[in-house]
Amino acid sequence: MPPSTFRCEAFAAPATDKPLGQITIERREPTAEDVQIDILFCGVCHSDLHMARNEWGFTTYPVVPGHEIVGRVASVGSAVTKFKVGDLVGVGCMVDSCRTCASCQEGLEQYCEVGNIQTYGSPDKHIGGTTHGGYSKSITVYEGFVLRISDKLDLAATAPLLCAGITTWSPLRHWKVGPGQKVGIVGLGGLGHMGVKFAHALGAHVVLFTTSASKIEDGKRLGADEVVVSKNADEMVAHGGSFDFILDCVSAEHDINAYLNLLKRDGTLCLVGAPEHPMPVAAFSLLMGRRSLAGSGIGGIAETQEMLDFCAEHGITSDVEVIDIKDINTAYERMLKSDVRYRFSIDMATLGA
Ligand SMILES: NC(=O)c1ccc[n+]([C@@H]2O[C@H](COP(=O)([O-])OP(=O)(O)OC[C@H]3O[C@@H](n4cnc5c(N)ncnc54)[C@H](O)[C@@H]3O)[C@@H](O)[C@H]2O)c1
Numbered sequence: 001m002p003p004s005t006f007r008c009e010a011f012a013a014p015a016t017d018k019p020l021g022q023i024t025i026e027r028r029e030p031t032a033e034d035v036q037i038d039i040l041f042c043g044v045c046h047s048d049l050h051m052a053r054n055e056w057g058f059t060t061y062p063v064v065p066g067h068e069i070v071g072r073v074a075s076v077g078s079a080v081t082k083f084k085v086g087d088l089v090g091v092g093c094m095v096d097s098c099r100t101c102a103s104c105q106e107g108l109e110q111y112c113e114v115g116n117i118q119t120y121g122s123p124d125k126h127i128g129g130t131t132h133g134g135y136s137k138s139i140t141v142y143e144g145f146v147l148r149i150s151d152k153l154d155l156a157a158t159a160p161l162l163c164a165g166i167t168t169w170s171p172l173r174h175w176k177v178g179p180g181q182k183v184g185i186v187g188l189g190g191l192g193h194m195g196v197k198f199a200h201a202l203g204a205h206v207v208l209f210t211t212s213a214s215k216i217e218d219g220k221r222l223g224a225d226e227v228v229v230s231k232n233a234d235e236m237v238a239h240g241g242s243f244d245f246i247l248d249c250v251s252a253e254h255d256i257n258a259y260l261n262l263l264k265r266d267g268t269l270c271l272v273g274a275p276e277h278p279m280p281v282a283a284f285s286l287l288m289g290r291r292s293l294a295g296s297g298i299g300g301i302a303e304t305q306e307m308l309d310f311c312a313e314h315g316i317t318s319d320v321e322v323i324d325i326k327d328i329n330t331a332y333e334r335m336l337k338s339d340v341r342y343r344f345s346i347d348m349a350t351l352g353a
């Protein structure tokens with residue numbers, strides 16, 4: 001028997017070309033292993049925009065975006081052991097996975113070989129339809145995919161750690177970024193600004209690449225040792241062949257060969273940005289110097305907790321502009337113009353207020 005449900009206010013995109021607006025969705029009452037969360041803040045990721053506009057081609061409408069969720073536990077199922085009512089918690093891009101494949105067993109649920117359940121837009125095995133994300137008042141999640149959040153950090157600024165944070169943390173850790181290494185971060189948006197903060201905190205020499213000279217000061221304040229305006233060819237050439245690792249956080253098509261050519265021998269360019277269209281790679285950008293082009297998707301649950309704990313210990317959060325849910329469509333337009341420093345965080349008290 002499917003679990004009983006309750007009604008919940010949310011904001012959804014009804015179609016590719018329609019603005020987001022308020023709807024009512026169904027959420028399940030917690031089953032034995034579930035945690036029901038009252039959502040306090042939800043960050044606005046560029047993936048929300050890609051999905052709301054079906055730029056990746058697999059959106060089911062209506063879609064309730066949002067996978068940078070921070071809230072407070074409102075109720076728990078009878079078998080829940082990790083959380084109790086009142087706890088501060090977070091939910092990121094996934095709400096479940098097969099739990100048994102090799103990747104899941106290794107704590108790499110983001111690479112679940114059966115296919116994990118995304119916070120929004122995946123089939124909802126509990127109540128049918130698709131899963132709905134954090135632009136809503138409440139969410140019910142299997143406790144294994146719920147994260148502990150410290151009460152030491154500002155909650156609006158903590159929400160973006162659940163996607164922008166883990167997505168940049170995971171590759172920096174996987175490629176063992178640290179002291180003595182020269183690391184590039186491309187694009188100072190939501191992901192990029194967390195990449196700069198983390199690479200700096202991990203002890204690397206950090207070079208930020210931005211298209212906008214107006215972000216030089218911010219880049220340095222956030223932890224970059226150097227800032228390169230990527231439109232200036234001589235500034236780019238000066239860094240040729242010098243990087244151990246570059247993390248590319250750009251949301252639209254751009255010339256990745258220009259960055260491959262900045263890598264040292266055996267260096268790696270890792271894409272985390274997910275542009276709508278494929279990007280050409282020149283074989284010689286890779287052949288010369290045995291360079292690698294890689295990608296990385298979010299991060300596993302244990303690693304997300306590790307990142308959140310690191311942030312609590314080091315006082316790291318996202319730089320946010322807190323918005324009212326009714327301003328979400330304007331926020332999307334501003335995000336496309338890079339007019340956000342550096343993440344919108346929705347105050348969910350404004351939904352239905
Ligand atoms: N790998 C993952 O698991 C994962 C997780 C979250 C987001 N993403 C993707 O990462 C990308 C970035 O997300 P975000 O939320 O940080 O977005 P954002 O809009 O906050 O930042 C994007 C950055 O790219 C820059 N940019 C855009 N077009 C550019 C161009 N043509 N040349 C150079 N720079 C350009 C912008 O100025 C901005 O700094 C998106 O494509 C998003 O879908 C991937």
Ligand SMILES: [Zn+2]
Pocket residue numbers: 045046047048067093163164
């Ligand atoms: Zn995201």
